[in-house]
Amino acid sequence: MTTPMSLTASLSPAERAAYGRNARKRASRSCHGWFEPGQERFDPVEVVEHQSATRVPELVPLRYGRMLESPFRFYRGAAAIMAADFGQLPNTGLTVQLCGDAHPLNFRLLASPERHLVFDINDFDETLAGPFEWDVKRLAAGFAIAARANGFSVAEQNRAVRECVRAYRTRMRRFAGLRVLDVWYAQDDADRLRDLLDSSVSKRARRRAAEAAARARTRTHLRAFAELTRVTAEGRRITPDPPLVTPLRDLLADPSEDGREKELRTVLEGYARTLSSEHRHLLRRYRLVDMARKVVGVGSVGTRCWILLLLGRDDDDPLLLQAKEAQESVLAAHTGGGRYDNQGRRVVSGQRLLQTTSDIFLGWTHVAGLDGRGRDFYVRQLQDWKGIARPDTMDPGLLRLFGHLCGASLARAHARSGDPVALAAYLGGGDRFDRALAEFAQTYADQNERDFEALGSAARSGRIRVGDPRP
Known part of the structure; x- marks a missing residue:
């Protein structure tokens, strides 16, 4: 699959716009509303089981337990299922660097290296080049599913989805008229978001947004340090909370874990070489x-993830890093390209391309595992000013606002790697694309519920073993 900018960079704006409009011949805007799985559709449980085969066996039941809490939680862990569905649909061929898992909970408040609070995408485990609409469709369906979890009417669900897609489309059209560097430097800092809220939403929504920003500023690495560590006779160490947080010293009681400390030190040494001087x-x-194994997220549960505790001047001068296993993107089998020699590097490269500002400690490495399998990792700081939204607890007005912010942020991310002129021309000035994605979101929310029930049936029959999602 060829990136649009490689095809259109030498063209005039008019020619680039024509290129975008011509993509409607490959996939009309209205066709994106269609989703009808046939009788030959794959088994969604088999897709999830295939992912589980490469994960830490004792953590797999915890993953299933979390996915079975609700259709919304299931959706968070079902990126591979949706990618397989996307692979069967017509696509525009307008390629961008995809987030790959653009559900609503992957948008949040983050700290920039300059210590500003910004709103951006935060999860890039599945990032890969692909058709722009795959990200927009996953985000749109995520809002429909969140709205259903809140008990909203169909009309309220559709308004949230359409606001999200409208924000994506209209902001992309604004980017089409900007200089290249203006697109590249665009960011959504908290102050700009407050200005937007002041002119468009209720006092209650503005107050809740301000409260969210204030909470995000308290979620620094120092807070994580206080929550995750304690003072021991040996000095500051990570606090056990198994199975969610299991220090390496406890895992080493298992003979099968002998040599793990050496392996993890190799992770740190190799990763350091990928940082700037x-x-x-x-x-x-x-x-x-100190080091500990950590359980994270829903879809990621069972991948190897480690917390690394480093200290500077003294025990009150911490750096907490997270080293997370990077496997092949769920999109790889459906895009026909984008092969990487290191999946950690893929994650880091995608993150740097999509985010306006990335963690200064972001890097990657490869480790020859004790079981004879090589594994790729990416490394970043653990929790540094992260404000996490809860769309499945929002009222209709707040969910529409959050949809607007997410859609606009996704447009900014896509405009950095794709051709905003071609994308804007494809989307057009009307709401045809918005309406189509609202229809798709409803249909896919129905499919998500059926897949959720299929996983539940597998649990009841004993096909899969389910653990306590909140041990």
Whole structure:
């Protein structure tokens, strides 16, 4: 699949717009509203089981338990299922760097290296180049599913979805008229978001947004440090909370884990070589004192994820890093390209391309595992000013507002890697694309519920073993 900018960079704006409009011949805007799985559709449980085969066996039941809490939680872990569905649909061929898992909970408040609070995408495990509409469709369906979880009427569900897609479309049209560097430097900082809220929503929504920003500023690495560590006779160490947080010293009681510490130190050493020279210098000011296995998210449960506790000047000068296993993107089998020699590098490259500002400690590495299998990892700071929204608890007005912010943010991310002129021309000035995606979101929300029930049936029959989602 060829990136649009490689095809259109040498063309005039008019020619680039024509290229975008011509994509309607491959996939009309209205066709995106269609989704009708045939009788030969794959088994969704088999897709999930296939992913589980490469994960930590004792954590797989926890993943299933979390996915079976609700259709919305299931959707968070079902990116591979949706990718397989996308692979059967017509696509525009207008390629961008996809987030790959653009559900609503992957948009949140983050800290920039300049210590500003910004709204951006936060999860890039599945990032890969692909048709732009795949991200927009996953986001749109996510809002329909969240709205159903809240008990909203169909009309309220559709309004949330259409507001999200409208924000994507209209912002992309604004980007089409900007200079290249203006697109590249665009970001959604918290101050700009407050200005937007002041002119468009109720006092209650503005108050809740301000409260969310204030809470995000308290979720610093120092707060994570206080929550995740304790003082012991050996000094500051990670606090056990199994199976969610299991220090390496406890895992080493299992003979099968012998050599794990050496492996993890290799992760840190290899990762450091992927940082810029000044950030390697900064990392050398810290010493590694403890490590623990951590369970994260829903779809990621069972992948190997480690917390690394490093200390600088003293026990009150911490750096908490998260080293997370990176496997092949769920999109890879359906895009026909984008092969990487290191999946951690794929994640990091995609994140740097999509985000306006990324963690200064973001890097990757490869480790030859004790079981004879090589594994790729990416590394970043653990929790640094992260404000996490709860769309499945919002009222209709707040969910529409959140949809607007997510759709606009996704447009900014796509405009950095794709051709905003071609994308804007394809989308057009009317609401045909918005209406089509509202229809798709409803149909796919129905499918998501059927797939959720299929996983529940597999649990009841004993095909899969389910653990307590909140041990």
